[in-house]
Amino acid sequence: MAKIIVVTSGKGGVGKTTTSAAFASALAMKGHKTVVIDFDVGLRNLDLVMGCERRVVYDFVNLIQGESSLSQTLIRDKKLENLYVLPASQTRDKDALTIEGVERVLNDLAETFDFIVCDSPAGIEHGAQMALYFAEEAIIVTNPEVSSVRDSDRIIGILQSKSRMAAEGKSVKEHLLLTRYNPARVERGEMLSVQDVEEILAIPLLGVIPESEAVLKASNQGVPVVHYAESDAGQAYEDAVARYLGENRPHRFLEKQKKGFLKRVFGG
Amino acid sequence: MKTGMVPLTTIQLHSTDLNALQDELSRRKAEAPALFAGLPCLLSLADLPTDVAGLQQLVSLLRQHGLALIGVRSCPAELATELASLQLADFGQASRPPRSKPAEETPDKSTTDESGCRRAVKVHEGNVRSGQQLYFDGDLYIIGMVSPGAEVLATGDIHVLGVLRGKALAGIKGSPDAIVSCVHFDAQLVAIAGHYQLFENGHALTNQSVLVRLDDDQLVIKGAEK
Numbered sequence: 001m002a003k004i005i006v007v008t009s010g011k012g013g014v015g016k017t018t019t020s021a022a023f024a025s026a027l028a029m030k031g032h033k034t035v036v037i038d039f040d041v042g043l044r045n046l047d048l049v050m051g052c053e054r055r056v057v058y059d060f061v062n063l064i065q066g067e068s069s070l071s072q073t074l075i076r077d078k079k080l081e082n083l084y085v086l087p088a089s090q091t092r093d094k095d096a097l098t099i100e101g102v103e104r105v106l107n108d109l110a111e112t113f114d115f116i117v118c119d120s121p122a123g124i125e126h127g128a129q130m131a132l133y134f135a136e137e138a139i140i141v142t143n144p145e146v147s148s149v150r151d152s153d154r155i156i157g158i159l160q161s162k163s164r165m166a167a168e169g170k171s172v173k174e175h176l177l178l179t180r181y182n183p184a185r186v187e188r189g190e191m192l193s194v195q196d197v198e199e200i201l202a203i204p205l206l207g208v209i210p211e212s213e214a215v216l217k218a219s220n221q222g223v224p225v226v227h228y229a230e231s232d233a234g235q236a237y238e239d240a241v242a243r244y245l246g247e248n249r250p251h252r253f254l255e256k257q258k259k260g261f262l263k264r265v266f267g268g
Numbered sequence: 269m270k271t272g273m274v275p276l277t278t279i280q281l282h283s284t285d286l287n288a289l290q291d292e293l294s295r296r297k298a299e300a301p302a303l304f305a306g307l308p309c310l311l312s313l314a315d316l317p318t319d320v321a322g323l324q325q326l327v328s329l330l331r332q333h334g335l336a337l338i339g340v341r342s343c344p345a346e347l348a349t350e351l352a353s354l355q356l357a358d359f360g361q362a363s364r365p366p367r368s369k370p371a372e373e374t375p376d377k378s379t380t381d382e383s384g385c386r387r388a389v390k391v392h393e394g395n396v397r398s399g400q401q402l403y404f405d406g407d408l409y410i411i412g413m414v415s416p417g418a419e420v421l422a423t424g425d426i427h428v429l430g431v432l433r434g435k436a437l438a439g440i441k442g443s444p445d446a447i448v449s450c451v452h453f454d455a456q457l458v459a460i461a462g463h464y465q466l467f468e469n470g471h472a473l474t475n476q477s478v479l480v481r482l483d484d485d486q487l488v489i490k491g492a493e494k
């Protein structure tokens with residue numbers, strides 16, 4: 001039975017799509033058959049980050065409306081054979097997603113996949129609610145700034161009141177993923193610290209992803225950042241997924257980078 | 269703390285058959301969902317043969333259905349030690365409330381409203397998140413935090429067993445005797461009977477346990493550590 005995970009945030013541009021791509025890729029690298037779904041109807045970003053935009057023929061809305069079959073619509077990742085992408089439609093309206101339609105597709109996918117990762121659009125409206133409705137677990141992507149934390153708090157409230165789990169009297173398992181973390185700016189008091197965010201949101205911390213140039217480079221090349229095994233962000237995502245799967249790994253990249261040789265010698 | 273008699277539903281089960289109970293709960297919940305959610309209640313164990321595991325199952329089933337189970341009555345001695353771990357209070361053996369005649373106490377504040385009725389009590393277990401609003405006609409107890417951008421309102425008192433970072437409006441139908449209290453104070457706004465105060469720049473008692481009441485139309489905030 002597949003585990004349905006939503007990657008959500010409320011606020012836009014915090015790193016949901018980056019996270020969805022990295023998370024799904026790392027799950028697949030670790031041997032789990034995974035599909036990642038773009039719920040951002042109208043914008044369609046995930047296929048770019050996954051590097052498969054040229055191979056999009058049919059999309060999620062076609063599938064929901066019975067215009068294409070699963071095998072026609074799913075795009076197999078070019079690097080990982082047990083990873084698939086379900087792209088969003090660029091031309092349709094957000095309202096094309098319906099509870100019944102989404103449920104049918106998820107049920108079909110659940111028959112063959114271990115993990116279904118849902119990349120949510122920004123906001124708290126219809127599209128975001130469709131993406132989270134069937135989730136059993138949620139990765140709350142948050143940047144270390146007040147407005148992002150506030151939106152995350154709102155989306156947690158929605159998970160707790162408007163998801164299928166909530167309707168069944170259960171709760172969605174929440175994971176906090178702090179992204180674009182810049183320890184130097186935290187030290188200068190320009191950004192919230194990990195502790196600040198944990199205290200305000202009061203949900204378990206899954207990982208901290210540093211602000212990293214590797215992310216931009218990776219998305220420009222259409223390669224999820226976990227494939228850059230030497231990069232800080234790639235390693236941080238890999239750690240987060242290992243933790244998600246039950247491994248106990250210490251959090252890294254929380255401190256400012258080591259000072260140079262001279263500073264060390266002179267105690268700067 | 270102020271005392272007062274509060275209406276609490278007591279659940280008396282006829283058997284420990286979990287399936288039967290599950291069906292019954294689902295049926296009742298479908299009939300009156302609003303009544304069920306967060307309903308504070310007691311479970312009577314009188315004439316109910318059960319053991320530790322059985323009690324745990326009963327309690328989790330009732331809580332799964334949204335009931336705010338806060339204690340048990342007529343608890344057999346051998347189970348009494350288990351109550352704390354289930355976050356349940358022991359309400360004694362008799363089928364009446366533990367405080368014999370609270371109505372005859374002379375509290376320094378009345379806990380009755382204008383019509384002479386005791387106020388109802390709601391216990392909300394869980395955090396109230398930004399954008400959410402919780403309203404109760406009576407006294408509202410929150411076991412959890414109230415996030416910034418969240419709003420809790422009650423016609424009676426509001427007590428937050430956690431951090432209050434959002435807005436708390438007590439006595440909203442004009443009860444000047446209503447109280448707001450919290451374990452950690454960092455509120456955006458507190459109001460009692462329409463008299464409100466904003467805390468844009470924090471407050472001297474931020475992060476302390478405070479109690480807010482209305483004195484001569486002025487909000488008075490008292491901390492536990494001063």
Ligand SMILES: Nc1ncnc2c1ncn2[C@@H]1O[C@H](COP(=O)(O)OP(=O)(O)OP(=O)(O)O)[C@@H](O)[C@H]1O
Pocket residue numbers: 009011012013014015016017018019040045120121122179180181209210211212213215216219233
């Ligand atoms: N850890 C990071 N370091 C540096 N840049 C990052 C990081 N994470 C994301 N970004 C950049 O931030 C921008 C937004 O990221 P992304 O598209 O993943 O966000 P999103 O939450 O999906 O946005 P939207 O709400 O529009 O769907 C992109 O340019 C991305 O490259």
Ligand SMILES: [Mg+2]
Pocket residue numbers: 016017018040045119120121
């Ligand atoms: Mg996105």
